[in-house]
Amino acid sequence: MLKIRNVTKNYDGFVAVSDVSLDVAKNDIHAIIGPNGAGKTTFFNLISGFLSADHGTIHFLDRDITRLRPHSIVRLGIARSFQRVNVFPRKTVFENVQVAYIASRKLHRNIFLPSTGLFRDEAAELLNLVGLEGEEHARAGDLAYGKQKQLEFAVSLASDPKLLLLDEPTAGMSTSETKATMELIKRITAARELTVLFTEHDMEFVFGIANQLSVLHHGVVIASGEPETVRSDPEVVRVYLGKSDEAA
Numbered sequence: 001m002l003k004i005r006n007v008t009k010n011y012d013g014f015v016a017v018s019d020v021s022l023d024v025a026k027n028d029i030h031a032i033i034g035p036n037g038a039g040k041t042t043f044f045n046l047i048s049g050f051l052s053a054d055h056g057t058i059h060f061l062d063r064d065i066t067r068l069r070p071h072s073i074v075r076l077g078i079a080r081s082f083q084r085v086n087v088f089p090r091k092t093v094f095e096n097v098q099v100a101y102i103a104s105r106k107l108h109r110n111i112f113l114p115s116t117g118l119f120r121d122e123a124a125e126l127l128n129l130v131g132l133e134g135e136e137h138a139r140a141g142d143l144a145y146g147k148q149k150q151l152e153f154a155v156s157l158a159s160d161p162k163l164l165l166l167d168e169p170t171a172g173m174s175t176s177e178t179k180a181t182m183e184l185i186k187r188i189t190a191a192r193e194l195t196v197l198f199t200e201h202d203m204e205f206v207f208g209i210a211n212q213l214s215v216l217h218h219g220v221v222i223a224s225g226e227p228e229t230v231r232s233d234p235e236v237v238r239v240y241l242g243k244s245d246e247a248a
Contacts, residue, residue: 006019041167080165085149
């Protein structure tokens with residue numbers, strides 16, 4: 001589904017991502033891990049069009065998306081969530097999802113079209129899927145952090161993506177919220193037949209959900225494959241997981 005070849009990104013001489021090649025197959029849940037500063041967020045920004053690669057190519061479903069803008073990439077079937085919650089805090093839960101539907105269908109350009117009744121059933125179905133049924137009228141900014149992340153997932157799904165990019169989906173969450181998010185992602189991917197590429201620091205979460213794993217270090221992929229194989233790789237243990245994880 002996603003084919004990345006020799007992608008490089010420099011910042012005034014600093015190489016944030018260096019000659020990265022990666023394949024993500026349909027229906028994979030593929031994790032990207034690495035120390036702080038490894039280049040994970042830059043890598044996601046390159047895939048989603050927020051940054052342009054200096055070298056290399058990115059293909060999604062056999063189409064070259066290397067130079068496309070973010071809105072064009074979304075319309076091709078890639079949605080993304082961010083480290084910080086990205087919702088409209090003053091709008092209701094329902095309105096956040098409804099706005100996402102309207103924008104993804106380009107109906108926001110029709111200023112004479114009443115929006116009140118648009119996508120009510122679709123929004124309700126999505127909110128039920130992510131566990132926010134009964135919260136439709138709550139203001140998004142008043143939700144607990146974990147529920148705001150659930151809402152962000154619903155907003156992402158409104159564009160009907162084939163590939164979902166999640167940038168540290170459990171950042172700032174409690175243990176119980178992290179477990180709930182793991183189950184939510186499993187439920188969403190099964191219900192929507194989604195492919196997921198995500199970054200994460202919580203190794204229990206990574207090994208509990210990913211079926212493929214790649215490790216970035218100083219912008220370079222040092223290992224990639226099935227999680228248990230990568231976990232035992234001596235270089236991965238040395239630069240990231242450490243002796244305690246090796247023993248585990």
